[in-house]
Amino acid sequence: MDSLIEWNGGKSMTCTDKQGMTMDLAWGGEGVSPVTATLHSCGACSLIDVIVGLKNREVESASVSLDLERSDTNPKVFTKIHMVYRVSGNDLPEKLVNRLVQQSHEKYCTVSNMIKHTAEITWEAIVE
Known part of the structure; x- marks a missing residue:
C-alpha cells in the first residue's frame, strides 16, 4: 500500500x-481540500528542486506563490497556473535560479509534469 x-x-x-x-x-x-493540496504540492515540489539546486549557496528565504485558473465545468481541472518564485540570499545568480526553475518544470518536478497536460504553467523568478 x-x-x-x-x-x-x-x-x-x-x-x-x-x-x-x-x-x-x-x-x-x-x-x-484535495484540490488545494494538489496546487500546494505543485509549488512545493518545484521549490524543493530550486532549493536543492542552490545547495552550496547562502539561501536566506525562498517561496513560490501560485495563481490558478480552473475549468468552469466538471471536472474543474487546472487550466492555467502562474508561479512567482522569490529567492533571497548571498551569491544567488539570477541566471542560475531561472535555469533551476526551468529544469524543475521540464524534467524534475513530478507534480508539475503531471499537471502540465491539462494546465498551461508559466513562471517568473525574482532574486532579492
Missing part, C-alpha cells in the same frame, strides 16, 4: 503514506 485515505467523519479525512507520515484533508471549507 502506497497510500491510505481514511474518512474521519464529517468533512475530514487523514491520508497516510507507506512510511506512516500523515496529512489531514477536508472539503467544504473545513480544511485544506
Whole structure:
C-alpha cells in the first residue's frame, strides 16, 4: 500500500503514506481540500528542486506563490497556473535560479509534469 485515505467523519479525512507520515484533508471549507493540496504540492515540489539546486549557496528565504485558473465545468481541472518564485540570499545568480526553475518544470518536478497536460504553467523568478 502506497497510500491510505481514511474518512474521519464529517468533512475530514487523514491520508497516510507507506512510511506512516500523515496529512489531514477536508472539503467544504473545513480544511485544506484535495484540490488545494494538489496546487500546494505543485509549488512545493518545484521549490524543493530550486532549493536543492542552490545547495552550496547562502539561501536566506525562498517561496513560490501560485495563481490558478480552473475549468468552469466538471471536472474543474487546472487550466492555467502562474508561479512567482522569490529567492533571497548571498551569491544567488539570477541566471542560475531561472535555469533551476526551468529544469524543475521540464524534467524534475513530478507534480508539475503531471499537471502540465491539462494546465498551461508559466513562471517568473525574482532574486532579492
